[in-house]
Amino acid sequence: MSPQLALDLSGPAALPLTKRLVGSIVREIQRGALAPGAELPSSRELSRSLGVHRNTVLAAYRELIAQGYLETVKARGTFVSRKIPASEASPGPSCVAPLAIELPPLALGPVGRVHPEELPLLGGLPDLRQFPAAELHRAYRAALRSAHELFDYGDAQGHIRLRKELAAHLRNQRGVAAHESRLLVTRGSQQALFLAARALIGKRGVIAVEQAGYPAAWDAFRVAGAELVPIPIDKGGLVVSALARLAKRRKLAAVYTTPHHQYPTTVTLSGPRRLELLELAARERFVIVEDDYDHEFHFEGNPVFPLAQKDEHGVVLHVGTLSKVFAPGLRVGYAHGPRELIERMTALRAVVDRQGDAALEVALSSLMEEGEFGAHVRRMFRAYTARRKVFFECLERELGDVVEYEPARGGLAVWARVAPRVDVQRWALRARERKVIFQVGSQFFFDRAGGDHHARFGYARLNEAEIEAAFRVLRLSLPKSRGSSSCHEAGVDRSARGARKGIAKKVDL
């Protein structure tokens, strides 16, 4: 497209038109509308659009070239000189309006971007090196063959093929009496949580949440307008009796829970509490938002069916995601639940972003239809089983004197109590300097008021050698304290990068 210039030729009548044109182009360069390297219109085009003689434009261009603002490239045209320093991210004018101060401070999710050189000991990040990019690409290409349909306005509830596959998955793997008509495909579970809260609370309402819990969910609920009340966690999972006491005092719209592998503790909600919770929700008429984010990765004992499997009273909204199986960047999650709730969430979804990526949804449904999804889950299950073994060995060997934990029966992480002599926050910072990342317990508490002596370590993203390396760095990064000596740090390659390459010395502890 030929570039468009917004030129203001007004000025003192005494000033020749050429000078005014020169001045207006310089102003455009100064305010950043014409960036270094930007092409200018041809003199013919500009003279026509401004209604001035072409010679005026040619004279102005010559003058600007002489002043160094413009340069010509033979047979290509006239450009803003690349020698002009780019107006480095000109801040632009400040926003004239006061921004909404009623918005709550956002905690944002605990999982930020991880640098490729870092070793994240984080549970929620699948290993993308195993991501079946070739298969997805093939399926995407096949989907694009029906591009006319897929790139049009489509079904806000999600493409019917993907909804059918996901419903079958919930029936076959989780025992849920699922049906595609009661399933909404969302942009990751994050969108499902936001929509659920917005549909349930209207303009205000109370949502009970687990603490320790998942701050990104809290953000979604708060932005939807909810007041949050934390409910404690113990070895049996959510303390349902505390929830029952709250429900007597306050009208609850919902409780948010992660009963399979509680986030962040990975504790499984006990059988009696499951029944108690379902009964309480039916009696007090609130919805259980059940986030079953990594259902597939349960390693010991029989599978534990979700609360949704036993939902006879329309109390459970079951939320899941493909982020943990495939990749977080796919942004495909889902919610399954009572029809009226799904309908309302679908209507809201159409308002906030209309619809998902139909082409991607069709490509993913092909992968599920062809069994590639199941095969990938099995591959990852095998890989994670092996990593889990090494992970617990390392945890015991390197940190056995510093942390206590109960090996969870599932999930991709462990929640550990750290010896009081260790400053967990400082430990995490020292590890991060050495490019190993783990999560401090306090980030899973409201206002960080709690979890000071806890840490969360995950193993999903690292292979066995990387897990070994990361734990050596963790050991090395322990802050000095009464109980430890400083000799650990002498003569050892400190960087995880080095360890990753296998050039770190073995550290005897």
Place this chain on the structure above:
Amino acid sequence: MSPQLALDLSGPAALPLTKRLVGSIVREIQRGALAPGAELPSSRELSRSLGVHRNTVLAAYRELIAQGYLETVKARGTFVSRKIPASEASPGPSCVAPLAIELPPLALGPVGRVHPEELPLLGGLPDLRQFPAAELHRAYRAALRSAHELFDYGDAQGHIRLRKELAAHLRNQRGVAAHESRLLVTRGSQQALFLAARALIGKRGVIAVEQAGYPAAWDAFRVAGAELVPIPIDKGGLVVSALARLAKRRKLAAVYTTPHHQYPTTVTLSGPRRLELLELAARERFVIVEDDYDHEFHFEGNPVFPLAQKDEHGVVLHVGTLSKVFAPGLRVGYAHGPRELIERMTALRAVVDRQGDAALEVALSSLMEEGEFGAHVRRMFRAYTARRKVFFECLERELGDVVEYEPARGGLAVWARVAPRVDVQRWALRARERKVIFQVGSQFFFDRAGGDHHARFGYARLNEAEIEAAFRVLRLSLPKSRGSSSCHEAGVDRSARGARKGIAKKVDL
């Protein structure tokens, strides 16, 4: 993955285990958790997971096969019989919780799904037959080569490459002093509007909107919590003096406007009102949300620069979309504006759906870098120019005695006054029966209180022959009234489909 069954073997102790197992499987089939065709676990797996003898499972399976619930497929396994009628979208239990009654009724957008056989005379739908699917596919494949990065958690503000391209586009084509640091990539302009409102109003606030206007935007603002106040439109666009009067009485958070080709009237906001509006916003400290949804398609006169081009006071949030150029299903839009506002919108975006599709964003930035975007705009501009000519000819020839309008200088539609003798609503229904779709004026008014004698016709999606056919159907569909005779309807193939194939007779009017 081997299927998981949620079986409840409890029951009278006197009942043999086999009977209880049979009963529990039948219950799973009845409640829809086991669908026709679903695979059952092997007898070995099930006996192990239930902790019962394998012979018990074998006996139960034999009994269920005899009763017709199950069937075996040789060398494949045991399945729920396909002869069982699928529990047709079992409604499931009703939602236990009262759904938020404070939610406003949703208008939803005027553009629904269009059936392939229909001829939509709608302005907002680009012709997807011209969609460069092959180019997008090639770019997507190239993007997937760096899948590890792109499918990870990424930048909620949008991939930096696409932000740079879009900022350059705004500089080169719209004269805006744009910078990638002040640009947010969104899921279509719809998400940008929702995020803007949520960032600007906090929990409550007033947004002024154009009327006639864009109901999908109203929905986004209402779901964000805004109170809406309509401002009228005349031949000069938004009546800024009315907005000024409102601003004296109420504190405004924002005004939503479509100054380039006003939606739905396609009127361009006059020069003096532009200056007046910018000045008013700076004085009263509210934000102008400028939706420049089809900037590229301006056919007569010089380009009109957006309000953002003149924004010296941080009052304009400029919103755009690739939906109108490429395809609505791509779901890629953007917002550019004051830094603090973009930062706040980005933080909110991370909460409601985390991030966009990085692979798609990279693929689109490739298309822009390579000039394919510009080439596509030029192709579509040429195509629409030709269609526009036929469109206005048809409008004059077929409906010249029924509608009045001013040919807009841009946009892909026309807003027409319809003769009072014609019932527009009835006309639209009769046309729809014949598979031609146009929009009645009232749908662009609050509570449909207005626009009774207006209609909106667009031409973007139809080629010249289809436009001709659609207008013949419009003529035929005119409800009988004093001014028309019924002879139009005699002996003419009524379906647009027929007309599309060129087999309809020429209708003499």
